[in-house]
Amino acid sequence: MIGDVDRKLVLGLGGTVDYELTWDSAVLDRLVGEHGVRRHELTTTAPIVDERSLLVAIVSFVASGAGAERFVASSAVIEAFAAHFDVTVTLGGTGVRAGLVLDALGIPSVQHLVSIDDHVRRLLPASLSYICSAADDTLDPHLIVQYPAGAHVRLTDGDVISPAANRLIFANDPPNRNMLLADALAGELGDADVFLVSGFNTMQDHGLLEQRLATLEEAMRSLPADALVYYEDAGFYSRPYAETVRQRLLDRIDVYGMNEDELQEYLGRPVDLLDPSDVVDALTAVREVIPAAALVVHTRYWAIAIGPDAARHRIALESAVQVAATRYRVGDRLTAADVVETASGDRHAAGRALVEEVEARIEGSVGVAAFAIDVAMPTTIGLGDTFVGGFLAGAVRPETLGRHLARREETV
Secondary structure, eight states: OOTTOOOOEEEOSOOEEEEEEOOOHHHHHHHHHHHTOOGGGOOSSSOBOSHHHHHHHHHHHHHHTOOEEEEBSOHHHHHHHHTTSOEEEEEESHHHHHHHHHHHTTOOEEEEESOOOHHHHHHSOTTEEEEEOOSSOOOOOEEEEEEOTTOEEEETTEEEEOSSOEEEEEEOOHHHHHTOOOTTHHHHHTTOSEEEEOOGGGOOOHHHHHHHHHHHHHHHTTSOTTOEEEEEOOOOSSTHHHHHHHHHHGGGOSEEEEEHHHHHHHHTSOOOTTOHHHHHHHHHHHHHHOOOSSEEEEOSSEEEEESTTGGGGHHHHHHHHHHHHHHHHHOTTOOHHHHHHHTTSOBOHHHHHHHHHHHHHSTTOEEEEOBOOOOSSOOOTTHHHHHHHHHHHHHHOOSOHHHHHHHHHHHO
């Protein structure tokens, strides 16, 4: 551990096995040619039922530069599509990726999982203990597509060039869709200092969601009164389900986080992330929908917290931005030394100016500008999860981030 930190963090609610594709424009071009994909077919909303519709969705998102999470008709579609590419098997899910970040910073955690297999056992670090609701091993991989800015795909009747780097997630994951909670959860929460809640976004049965929320509420009664509860929004397959979760849990949530894609989904419109007036309007509007004690929105340019408790989390917000920037820069294998090195980098100038303006116009808001990082192949998957891990690291270790991380590097 770092310094005198002795806090218990319970992170959930579901982990995943991810197939991370190595971006290869030549393979995309070949598949587009084989399937005869044309520009007028591009859509981000059509059902994904086979390889062709998955391909169309990917190219459509690349054309817009957007990130997203989408449901696929079967895991067989994912397996077949992934077979065309070089693939790295990693672990995902907000809780697991946040736990991996915390592990890199010397902070252990307890994971709540809803599925398990040999990939999970092999890839989870020893510092991440876990409880799991699954009775048997299962594998339902999530397809992860990271594309760079300027990614070029040649269609039959024209080209697509991505305006920005981003990530896409495609999945059909019954254990996470069912989100069965482990009987041991309440016991683990009894002495927890932090509880991370995420993962309800993949559920598709509203009655079952209500049951799971009732079970979670009962387990959360075991939490100490001063425990920090962080809820991370996500790409809900059914956006109305997000409202159900808020209705049941908002009173117990201390920090409610979301990324720029989710912000725009709530508002039903695009937001110019570098226009102060547009951002102030967007944050004010989403706060009316989600009146959390601290509402955190994290984007490629800045992270801002609003709400009555926002000011309490400035250090955690700075930690989150610094750690997420490190993952963007160096990828999965980030270390404490990498995080320290990131701190010396330049901030995004327009992001800094926007933060100053928002802080002046929204009373009690606090913000942190993102780092200005230019790398050939940035890591875009897991940035939100890494942000959460960095935030929790700052919450349980509010001392100066760089000093303590540097100290740990000297002793390992």
